[in-house]
Amino acid sequence: MEKKKTIVVNMKVNGEDVSYEIEPHLSLLRALRNNYVYDVKCGCEEGDCGTCTVLVDGVPVKSCLTLAAACEGKEIWTDKGLGYNDRIAARLQKAFVECGSVQCGFCTPGFIVAGTAYLKNGGKADRHAIREAVSGNLCRCTGYNKIIDAIYVVAKEIEEGVLA
Template structure:
């Protein structure tokens, strides 16, 4: 199958990739070396491949790479500050022990970023709904809920 070029902004930088038309954004990102985007179920169920596509939460296994043409894709690497400082959500996950095996963490973090954009002071129900597209098999979610609350507080402090 012949390859086609797709150009988009990845974590603030322009990229052009050569992909087969059937290649998902997940596979294209992995082949490009983006290691935070994990290959889990590849059916849109687990959330390990979650990215922000034009600031909208998206499971990259459900999008063809060619659909990213001219758009913005953000992975957890794109959340880092200009001097490499962690985003408040990333820091909160570390501080609250919301990471065990780490497989779900990048998708979880992007889901929390999206959640806190919409609900800066989320209720438990809003957290439950906001994370409903992400599965964690290790933590039991207690640490993750603590991390969401801490990230909300950190972001409120930072304005």
């Protein structure tokens, strides 16, 4: 049987240099999960749900719609990596728990990544703007208000200088 063509993609994932051998058409989502980065969730795989959201060079993207091959030399951060390495993301994870923003939890990693990007880019404690920022993420359980609350709480702390 003919061996499938593969390529090697070099990236930094959650601060660590990695070289993934992948088929050229593979999405970033599949490349990450094939290499045990399981906190990136696979929902619709069609760009609708946002649970696969990761940061690529600081920008939130849907990893199911991103070719892994296009990420050569780029820096990828996921919910888990951010939580261990980024103060704002770690605070946001805690705020999700405090605000009751997690039910089944399947959408949570994507919301944390999108929310972290909002907060790190100077997003204000403005519920309307927060809703816009996470409008690409779906949640089937919470009705969204508690998710917005958590991001709002952290945005407020940043504005008040409690969280630098």
